[in-house]
Amino acid sequence: MISPTQIRKPENWQDFEKLCKKLWGEIWECSASIKRNGRGGQNQSGVDIYGLPKGEKQYFGIQCKGKDDYSKSKLSEKEIDLEIEKAKLFTPALHTLIFATTADKDVKIEEYIRKKNLENIQNGFFNIDIDSWSDIVDLLEERRNTFNWYINNCQYKDASDVNVLFGSKEEIEVYPKYIQTSKIYRLKRAIDYSILPVWANPDHPLAKQLASMQRLKEPIYSSPFDRKKRKIDHRWCSLPFKIYNTGSTVIEDYKLLVIFDGDKVEKIDDKYRHFNPGPLYDQVIVATENAERRKNRQVFQSSEYYNLIEFIPTNKILVQEDIVRFEVGIIPKDNIEEIAVTWLLKSRDFKKEGKLKLKINPHYEEKREIIEVENPNEVKEPEIILTPKITEE
Numbered sequence: 001m002i003s004p005t006q007i008r009k010p011e012n013w014q015d016f017e018k019l020c021k022k023l024w025g026e027i028w029e030c031s032a033s034i035k036r037n038g039r040g041g042q043n044q045s046g047v048d049i050y051g052l053p054k055g056e057k058q059y060f061g062i063q064c065k066g067k068d069d070y071s072k073s074k075l076s077e078k079e080i081d082l083e084i085e086k087a088k089l090f091t092p093a094l095h096t097l098i099f100a101t102t103a104d105k106d107v108k109i110e111e112y113i114r115k116k117n118l119e120n121i122q123n124g125f126f127n128i129d130i131d132s133w134s135d136i137v138d139l140l141e142e143r144r145n146t147f148n149w150y151i152n153n154c155q156y157k158d159a160s161d162v163n164v165l166f167g168s169k170e171e172i173e174v175y176p177k178y179i180q181t182s183k184i185y186r187l188k189r190a191i192d193y194s195i196l197p198v199w200a201n202p203d204h205p206l207a208k209q210l211a212s213m214q215r216l217k218e219p220i221y222s223s224p225f226d227r228k229k230r231k232i233d234h235r236w237c238s239l240p241f242k243i244y245n246t247g248s249t250v251i252e253d254y255k256l257l258v259i260f261d262g263d264k265v266e267k268i269d270d271k272y273r274h275f276n277p278g279p280l281y282d283q284v285i286v287a288t289e290n291a292e293r294r295k296n297r298q299v300f301q302s303s304e305y306y307n308l309i310e311f312i313p314t315n316k317i318l319v320q321e322d323i324v325r326f327e328v329g330i331i332p333k334d335n336i337e338e339i340a341v342t343w344l345l346k347s348r349d350f351k352k353e354g355k356l357k358l359k360i361n362p363h364y365e366e367k368r369e370i371i372e373v374e375n376p377n378e379v380k381e382p383e384i385i386l387t388p389k390i391t392e393e
Contacts, residue, residue, distance in 0.1 A: 028053035046086030058095035065101040094126040160350040161247035171357040177234035177389040180364040188372035234389040254347035262307035269329035
């Protein structure tokens with residue numbers, strides 16, 4: 001026999017609603033007719049479950065209250081007021097509204113419920129009551145059918161869980177690269193061309209002739225096969241995400257949302273690229289390759305929110321201890337030391353949210369630039385200029 005203190009709270013809101021429906025169906029002796037109100041996302045008018053108890057002529061309603069983490073859920077006066085006002089719109093009018101919560105008993109909340117109950121009755125509305133988790137356990141002890149069902153189907157069933165990390169860590173350091181240029185101003189020195197070869201003077205006829213001959217050696221056209229150089233911005237940082245099924249159930253029909261602190265990120269890249277080798281390449285091969293890339297694509301940058309990345313796997317099943325990896329690129333904004341990253345995994349029967357942290361540690365490449373000026377008044381104090389490190393390949 002399991003004692004009341006050994007009865008755990010449900011792992012998720014779905015199991016809690018199932019328990020309430022089953023329990024009050026037995027209490028009200030209307031197990032065949034008690035129902036959940038609509039479906040998730042619809043306006044439920046403050047009522048999650050409703051039924052017509054045996055011998056009653058008005059409906060009774062239940063508002064199931066809890067958070068995703070049911071072991072730490074709390075019920076506030078503000079939530080109570082909001083749900084009461086919603087329930088006044090339920091049709092036909094309710095006889096009683098019960099707040100069923102996984103929260104622990106709270107003397108202040110129970111006192112508030114009693115006051116709201118009298119106030120509501122005096123204004124011609126429904127009765128209000130509350131059952132906290134220990135009350136629900138007491139009711140379970142008195143209803144053996146629901147008790148046995150809960151113990152066998154929810155109490156000890158396998159738990160779903162998942163973790164999302166940067167590789168194997170919740171916090172990593174990234175190193176965007178910059179050029180730190182020291183500009184030094186100094187007076188230009190006069191050149192004595194009399195002691196140099198004649199071609200050293202750019203105004204000498206021989207120097208001009210040599211320059212003209214050099215230009216003739218340069219190609220007047222470029223081959224279509226010449227590879228164009230591309231610019232590489234070394235501020236880009238690659239983030240290695242890992243999704244790890246740490247629970248004991250299979251997670252199905254899932255996707256992951258990754259949200260960056262938008263005020264601290266310059267650019268985000270999902271690293272998806274079309275295959276585009278050029279107009280002379282076989283276009284049938286190009287089209288086939290791009291179709292294959294689209295089919296296997298899993299990482300998407302949101303078209304609506306610039307700071308949101310979606311991971312939508314081609315394989316919708318994540319079995320126990322399975323690991324899925326993907327990468328995202330970002331450019332942090334200048335002078336940022338830390339970026340918060342929020343992740344939200346949604347699946348058919350489970351969801352979880354977590355946070356990661358990026359520490360920004362810029363690397364600076366030192367350069368020196370000498371600027372010669374003609375006028376002494378143009379000589380300035382040395383300047384330090386920071387620019388992104390961009391190279392061509």
